[in-house]
Amino acid sequence: MSYFDAASSAPLHPVARQALHASLDEGWADPARLYREGRRARLLLDAAREAAAEAIGCRPDELVFTTSGTRAVHTGIAGALAGRHRVGSHLIVSAVEHSSVLHSAEAHRHTGGTVSEVPVLRTGAVSPAAYTDALRPDTALACLQSANHEVGTRQPVAAVAEACRGAGVPLLVDAAQSLAWGPVEGGWSLLTGSAHKWGGPAGVGVLAVRKGVRYAPQGPADERESGRSPGFENIPAVVAAAASLRAVRAEAAAESVRLRELTDRIRARVPELVPDVEVVGDPVDRLPHLLTFSCLYVDGETLLHELDREGFSVSSGSSCTSSTLTPSHVLKAMGVLSEGNVRVSLPLGTPAEEVERFLAVLPRTVAAVREKLGAPAAAVAPAPAASPTSPASDELVVDALGRRCPIPVIELAKVITDVPIGGTVRVLSDDEAARLDIPAWCEMRNQEYVGEEPAPRGTAYVIRRTTP
Amino acid sequence: MSYFDAASSAPLHPVARQALHASLDEGWADPARLYREGRRARLLLDAAREAAAEAIGCRPDELVFTTSGTRAVHTGIAGALAGRHRVGSHLIVSAVEHSSVLHSAEAHRHTGGTVSEVPVLRTGAVSPAAYTDALRPDTALACLQSANHEVGTRQPVAAVAEACRGAGVPLLVDAAQSLAWGPVEGGWSLLTGSAHKWGGPAGVGVLAVRKGVRYAPQGPADERESGRSPGFENIPAVVAAAASLRAVRAEAAAESVRLRELTDRIRARVPELVPDVEVVGDPVDRLPHLLTFSCLYVDGETLLHELDREGFSVSSGSSCTSSTLTPSHVLKAMGVLSEGNVRVSLPLGTPAEEVERFLAVLPRTVAAVREKLGAPAAAVAPAPAASPTSPASDELVVDALGRRCPIPVIELAKVITDVPIGGTVRVLSDDEAARLDIPAWCEMRNQEYVGEEPAPRGTAYVIRRTTP
Incomplete structure (x- = not known):
């Protein structure tokens, strides 16, 4: 454990x-x-x-x-x-x-x-x-x-x-x-x-x-x-x-150096091992024992549950894990991705082996959650569109009403290559996390986030395809 | 202990x-x-x-x-x-x-x-x-x-x-x-x-x-x-x-009977062993482990200190033990004596022997404190007047300004027999406890408490001698 x-x-x-x-x-x-x-x-x-x-x-x-x-x-x-x-x-x-x-x-x-x-x-x-x-x-x-x-x-x-x-x-x-x-x-x-x-x-x-x-x-x-x-x-x-x-305090000097090495290692290795991850927070001016990252196309609650089954107790600022269904006010204020959010904070004395085991377990755990959710399989490769409500054209609408994070982003990722470069996708969503995660996805994917518009139900988030 | x-x-x-x-x-x-x-x-x-x-x-x-x-x-x-x-x-x-x-x-x-x-x-x-x-x-x-x-x-x-x-x-x-x-x-x-x-x-x-x-x-x-x-x-x-x-709760039925016997014994024995004591609180409809009594002519803080030296930890609602110099609001509301106040509350499992030792120690402890304060030696016998500010007559004034409890009551007790039956004693006091303790003393001593009057400094408490 x-x-x-x-x-x-x-x-x-x-x-x-x-x-x-x-x-x-x-x-x-x-x-x-x-x-x-x-x-x-x-x-x-x-x-x-x-x-x-x-x-x-x-x-x-x-x-x-x-x-x-x-x-x-x-x-x-x-x-x-x-x-x-x-x-x-x-x-x-x-x-x-x-x-x-x-x-x-x-x-x-x-x-x-x-x-x-x-x-x-x-x-x-x-x-x-x-x-x-x-x-x-x-x-x-x-x-x-x-x-x-x-x-x-x-x-x-x-x-x-x-x-x-x-x-x-x-x-x-x-x-x-x-x-x-x-x-x-x-x-x-x-x-x-x-x-x-x-x-x-x-x-x-x-x-x-x-x-x-x-x-x-x-x-x-x-x-x-x-x-x-x-x-x-x-x-x-x-x-x-x-x-x-x-x-x-007597242990602080030595432990802060040792734990910082461990958290530096996690910060460096996670993006190499897991595609579509954003490590958030200041890389240098930070607490020695704590780091946070978010994973695209992942339901935070399921990820935490799977990590718990693998013997890791971590927490999350994802809306998917909170009863209020709003993403963490911290991630929101920072303007970073909230979906699939994982906070790792190491207690004093955490052995390096436990961190290595975490790095070994994490990639397959994230992959399994993504697969279960039908997320795009590869980081960059386009995936077949699942449920666009209008045929492929310059303008495409995805109805994700009633679907919770990370589904709206997954649906967006599935269809973005169905519109030509310069074309737009409108994602209809009533999930509060979409407001944070769709712009964050655009930034990670180099697509243009045009903005949001009121819709008869929920909100329409408009994305312009700018990158192949 | x-x-x-x-x-x-x-x-x-x-x-x-x-x-x-x-x-x-x-x-x-x-x-x-x-x-x-x-x-x-x-x-x-x-x-x-x-x-x-x-x-x-x-x-x-x-x-x-x-x-x-x-x-x-x-x-x-x-x-x-x-x-x-x-x-x-x-x-x-x-x-x-x-x-x-x-x-x-x-x-x-x-x-x-x-x-x-x-x-x-x-x-x-x-x-x-x-x-x-x-x-x-x-x-x-x-x-x-x-x-x-x-x-x-x-x-x-x-x-x-x-x-x-x-x-x-x-x-x-x-x-x-x-x-x-x-x-x-x-x-x-x-x-x-x-x-x-x-x-x-x-x-x-x-x-x-x-x-x-x-x-x-x-x-x-x-x-x-x-x-x-x-x-x-x-x-x-x-x-x-x-x-x-x-x-x-599992012990409550048996312990409440046992402790009630012990506290009943203290309630009964203390007035027999110690002169000039008032046991307060309902004798029957009460918590099984707790009883309280007040001792005339005793400084509560000194008494608690002496009992502590003898190995007994008790508390007090006396003003003499509190930093505010006002007597316990509980004793005040009940209108009972507050000076020399002692609360005994027995923890579960208190051995009967400890209670017996308390009853053995208390009389000499109270007597010692009274002696140190120059209190009237016997309960009823008149004592020589110590410092009346006017010669013996039908009206006598005791100046206890600046003296803390129990001194005003001690001075009153010393001079009460210096006035004839029907005569009055006026006690000048600026100690808040006097307001409670002088009427309480009158009730215990069968003297008449006439009332209080404003005085140039403090308050004048008027007592009429009605009992030899």
């Missing part, structure tokens, strides 16, 4: 397990009590806070433990916005933030706030200039992840922090994906993280708020964690979280 | 420890993922939900896991109020609810809602009639604990639920203190609980919302736990929580 989805949740680090076991006996009492069980619990909590603060790069009294990374984000954004409500109610986020940030932004919008979403480049990174342009006199808070959770691209946090500082706007950095690898550089104001992403237990997030940052806790009062995180402290888990953060 | 503070946090039950260890290997992955680690995690989560729902007395799809009892209360109250905002914004709570409920009520008031606090009898219980009187056409939600956390008194939940049902108002029951002993009877609409109170791990609360109850989750959206509890699920802890709830 190869678990390649560390970005969702890392397996518990052995140090976390030891620390958890050890502190179950010492850390169950109320740290606010003055008797010895309470004092022991308080000592453990204080020591964990110091260790975590040192690893994060803040003062212990700037750090509180929350119950998850999501809670840290929700709490931190709400508190920072409320702390600066006199300045204004404008919030800036990047278009590729984690859903916890985007959901906070949505909630802010609901209560009358305004939100700017900074677009990203095709690599997934924001441009510092674009981010700076979004800053306004009424900006209460800016948010930027340290690195993207779906494609691994690192964000220019230091440059954006500099711009925010110049504008007097606090910057909240969601560092959930990068804290295992090191502290976040640059002058951030607030920072959030999630222990189960670095091999700690579930149930622990971190929220750091620099001294001097205006902050007003929201919701019902509670005296725990400086009034910033209500509820009885989960001390054994907090101790395990802090211990494992130190432990993974 | 005798840990007698189970009501704050119970030691981890052995079954919880086993379940936690076992599920650390199986429950760390994301239960929303379709690969095998995710499916395993999902199975564990589903099984834990079924087990917990059965013990609580609801359907599995009515139950979500939160990150603490406090979170369950905050979340449940906010969601229920929002779900019924069209009906009105009136919230009812009892005066002796847990701070998480009262803080939610305060937050509700802050955003324009109205709150009624139902008073309690001297036992700590609400009267169903008084609760019913508080119901209004615009009442959105009513809250009542199953049993009080400080004095153990059970609340008439079934009768209040009946009244609420008649008025079409949902009732939220905070069952944190009673879930170990059995499900909550009666037609509640929402229910909350906290795993570390029943021997489960920290980091797990429960929130049940009956089908048909209007409920609108507040705050940023999140798909976890039916959208009612954001953040990555803490499955090992949830599994341990459910397993330990079943385990303590």
Whole structure:
């Protein structure tokens, strides 16, 4: 079994397990009590806070433990916005933030706030200039992840922090994906993280708020964690979280080199081994353990299922795997192919052999899924048209209404050579992924994407054949 | 060492420890993922939900896991109020609810809602009639604990639920203190609980919302736990929580009889062994493991410290032990003595010998604290006046300004016999506890409490001597 989805949740680090076991006996009492069980619990909590603060790069009294990374984000954004409500109610986020940030932004919008979403480049990174342009006199808070959770691209946090500082706007950095690898550089104001992403237990997030940052806790009062995180402290888990953060940091230098070699190898080999693949995300400025690619003519859910049968646990930003039937907002913002999307994120210690076995298994797995779906057999060779609704001519219409990704793209690929060069294909589709994947297919295939038009049902996507 | 503070946090039950260890290997992955680690995690989560729902007395799809009892209360109250905002914004709570409920009520008031606090009898219980009187056409939600956390008194939940049902108002029951002993009877609409109170791990609360109850989750959206509890699920802890709830329920019938005998013994013996003690809370309709008493002329913090030195961990609702310097809102609402307050809550399995040792140690500990504070030596015998600011006469003034509890009451006791029967003593005090403790002393001593008057500094409490 190869678990390649560390970005969702890392397996518990052995140090976390030891620390958890050890502190179950010492850390169950109320740290606010003055008797010895309470004092022991308080000592453990204080020591964990110091260790975590040192690893994060803040003062212990700037750090509180929350119950998850999501809670840290929700709490931190709400508190920072409320702390600066006199300045204004404008919030800036990047278009590729984690859903916890985007959901906070949505909630802010609901209560009358305004939100700017900074677009990203095709690599997934924001441009510092674009981010700076979004800053306004009424900006209460800016948010930027340290690195993207779906494609691994690192964000220019230091440059954006500099711009925010110049504008007097606090910057909240969601560092959930990068804290295992090191502290976040640059002058951030607030920072959030999630222990189960670095091999700690579930149930622990971190929220750091620099001294001097205006902050007003929201919701019902509670005296725990400086009034910033209500509820009885989960001390054994907090101790395990802090211990494992130190432990993974001790391995980070060596493991980041080794895992980067492995992910570089996957990035290089996949397009050689599998036709019609787009590797996405910044090739260099990225997390060492994570890479993402998308496969044309593949149903992501079926691919994940087949890879699971072969012993590989990976995840996907394809709409085909989500219940909402919309493709990942990250891939959408990047403007890259979403169909057959696979994210590989290697846990610490992943053996090179597992990666080799993945590279051995992947090509035949993708081929099998494509065959099942009736995808064009070869990468470039034209395939016989299956169900065009009008005879071959300069203009051809493909009715893919009611068909889910990747069928609309497969149908398009089947018929593109049925029109002469200069001729057009109109694909009728009501699948949201087509909006992203048809233009991406055109770019990969060097065909011209003309645009979309409203249709009686769904949308008509118009493609002009420009390449033999 | 005798840990007698189970009501704050119970030691981890052995079954919880086993379940936690076992599920650390199986429950760390994301239960929303379709690969095998995710499916395993999902199975564990589903099984834990079924087990917990059965013990609580609801359907599995009515139950979500939160990150603490406090979170369950905050979340449940906010969601229920929002779900019924069209009906009105009136919230009812009892005066002796847990701070998480009262803080939610305060937050509700802050955003324009109205709150009624139902008073309690001297036992700590609400009267169903008084609760019913508080119901209004615009009442959105009513809250009542199953049993009080400080004095153990059970609340008439079934009768209040009946009244609420008649008025079409949902009732939220905070069952944190009673879930170990059995499900909550009666037609509640929402229910909350906290795993570390029943021997489960920290980091797990429960929130049940009956089908048909209007409920609108507040705050940023999140798909976890039916959208009612954001953040990555803490499955090992949830599994341990459910397993330990079943385990303590299996012991509940026998342990409730045994512990009730022990607490009955403490309730009976303490007033015999220690002079000037008031045992508070309902003597019969109460939790089996919990009792509370207050000792005249004693500083609660010093008493707890001395008991800790003797090996007993207990807690207190005295203002003397809290940083806010206001006495427990529970004792205040009951109108009972708060000084020298001690809460004893026995964990499952507490040996009878530990209770006997407590009864052996308590009298000399209380006596030592009283001696150190210069309290009247005997219970009834008059003591020489220490510092009356006017000579003995029909009216005597004691200046206790700047002195904390229990000093104002000690000074009063010292001089009461310096005035003739029918004469008065005026105690000047700026300690908030005096407002509660001077009338309570009068009741215990059969003296007449005339009332309070504003004074140039603090308050003048007027006492008439009626008893030799």
